[in-house]
Amino acid sequence: MKLKVLFVTVAIVFISIFLALRPFQTLFNTPFLATGASNKFRGSELISVVGAVGPESLAFDPNGGGPYTGVSDGRILKWHGKDIGWIEFAVTSPHYLTRRNDCEGSHDPGLEHVCGRPLGLRFDEKTGNLYIADAYYGLLMVGPSGGSAVQLASHVNGNPFRFTNDLDVDHESGAVYFTDSSARFQRRQFLSTIISGDKTGRLMKYSLETKQVTVLLHGLSLPNGITLSKDGSFLLISETTACRILRFWLRTSKAGTTEVFSQLPGFPDNIRRSPSGDFWVALHSKRGKILEWILSISLVGDALVRLLPINIEQFYSYLVRWRGNDAMALRLSEEGEVLEVLEDIGGKVLRFVSEVVEINGSLWIGSVVMPFVGFFKL
Ligand SMILES: *[C@@H]1O[C@H](CO)[C@@H](O)[C@H](O)[C@H]1NC(C)=O
Numbered sequence: 001m002k003l004k005v006l007f008v009t010v011a012i013v014f015i016s017i018f019l020a021l022r023p024f025q026t027l028f029n030t031p032f033l034a035t036g037a038s039n040k041f042r043g044s045e046l047i048s049v050v051g052a053v054g055p056e057s058l059a060f061d062p063n064g065g066g067p068y069t070g071v072s073d074g075r076i077l078k079w080h081g082k083d084i085g086w087i088e089f090a091v092t093s094p095h096y097l098t099r100r101n102d103c104e105g106s107h108d109p110g111l112e113h114v115c116g117r118p119l120g121l122r123f124d125e126k127t128g129n130l131y132i133a134d135a136y137y138g139l140l141m142v143g144p145s146g147g148s149a150v151q152l153a154s155h156v157n158g159n160p161f162r163f164t165n166d167l168d169v170d171h172e173s174g175a176v177y178f179t180d181s182s183a184r185f186q187r188r189q190f191l192s193t194i195i196s197g198d199k200t201g202r203l204m205k206y207s208l209e210t211k212q213v214t215v216l217l218h219g220l221s222l223p224n225g226i227t228l229s230k231d232g233s234f235l236l237i238s239e240t241t242a243c244r245i246l247r248f249w250l251r252t253s254k255a256g257t258t259e260v261f262s263q264l265p266g267f268p269d270n271i272r273r274s275p276s277g278d279f280w281v282a283l284h285s286k287r288g289k290i291l292e293w294i295l296s297i298s299l300v301g302d303a304l305v306r307l308l309p310i311n312i313e314q315f316y317s318y319l320v321r322w323r324g325n326d327a328m329a330l331r332l333s334e335e336g337e338v339l340e341v342l343e344d345i346g347g348k349v350l351r352f353v354s355e356v357v358e359i360n361g362s363l364w365i366g367s368v369v370m371p372f373v374g375f376f377k378l
Contacts, residue, residue, distance in 0.1 A: 041353075047372055047373045049372055052106070054072040054107075055367065055373050057069065057120045057121045058366045061144065064360070069366060070117070072112075073103050073106040073115055074116035075104070088146075090132075092116035092134040096148070102115070112186075113186070116135075120165060122168055126171060129143055133166050135165065138153055138154035138161045152211070155213070156214075162180060165178075165225075166178065166179050166225045167226065168235070176206040176208065177203065177205050178203075179203055181224060182198050195305055196304075197302060198222065222239065224238040225237070226238070233249065236279060243266060244262060244264060245279075246259070264330070265328075266285055266286035267284045268281050270356075272355060278332060279333075281330045283353065325351050329342045329356045353374075361377070
């Protein structure tokens with residue numbers, strides 16, 4: 001009897017993950033937005049990251065140098081142009097001093113808690129200090145010449161962060177806003193966080209002045225990317241599992257309140273403000289109907305995660321290598337309207353876009369999975 005239940009459970013998961021990865025149009029008859037912009041992303045140039053994979057977030061220093069990016073082996077690399085390539089800039093884990101041989105070049109999620117896994121990156125425009133959200137080591141900072149990053153915060157009210165993901169810095173008030181995606185799962189269990197419908201993520205604030213951490217929002221469904229608006233009056237937060245962007249007001253009469261800013265056709269990862277004040281949202285993948293159903297009944301997803309005799313994360317990575325995935329990013333206005341859609345259906349050139357940053361009329365495109373950074377001229 002128990003075997004039968006397991007078999008059915010495994011079958012459901014196989015089917016749902018398979019369907020979740022199918023091109024969006026085959027599941028829904030109308031495309032998300034008929035812009036004629038489909039597959040524009042295929043015009044991207046790829047810049048290989050040698051040695052490691054997964055350049056998740058991209059940041060430029062106050063002089064426009066970079067990008068800087070955190071990769072799978074725990075290092076933060078800086079791009080010095082085609083002639084020189086990528087050079088190590090910083091590390092987040094204190095173990096790098098003694099475990100460099102094990103860490104350098106690692107793609108193994110099982111080593112992330114030792115080597116570190118830097119995700120969101122942001123420079124302080126005035127000082128040139130780089131702020132880092134590391135999935136395992138919390139909130140860190142490193143000076144303009146790099147090296148070993150200093151940990152700023154790793155706990156709130158005595159409880160450790162579990163899956164620090166992204167951050168933004170308010171240079172005027174000295175506040176660092178950041179997300180902790182789950183109080184239950186770590187980054188290497190990313191897919192379990194989604195399938196179980198986990199709602200233990202938090203939005204927090206670290207004060208550079210008082211060094212105190214405060215929880216601003218809790219009960220979020222995998223809060224991921226975060227960005228301040230141009231005037232600093234609100235924050236946008238990607239709520240990955242809910243496939244939406246939330247707006248958290250910091251100023252105006254609405255201060256302290258939250259509203260849904262935009263509902264999306266897939267799972268949003270990082271979100272970055274463009275020079276004009278719009279927002280680029282990277283979608284990790286689109287969502288399929290069966291996965292939607294699993295997510296709507298959280299007990300089912302939670303049971304799947306508890307019962308499955310397979311490693312979901314590993315299974316998923318095999319499936320993706322075989323099946324491919326659509327790449328997608330959206331540009332949203334300050335009111336949450338979709339202004340532009342960039343896609344690569346079937347992931348011929350780009351896949352698993354984790355961040356899109358606009359600088360000097362071009363987009364730089366990160367991916368938490370792939371071994372390259374994309375470059376796209378607007
Ligand atoms: C952007 O433009 C500025 C000014 O021309 C230049 O200094 C900087 O290197 C450029 N950065 C990138 C990443 O293109």
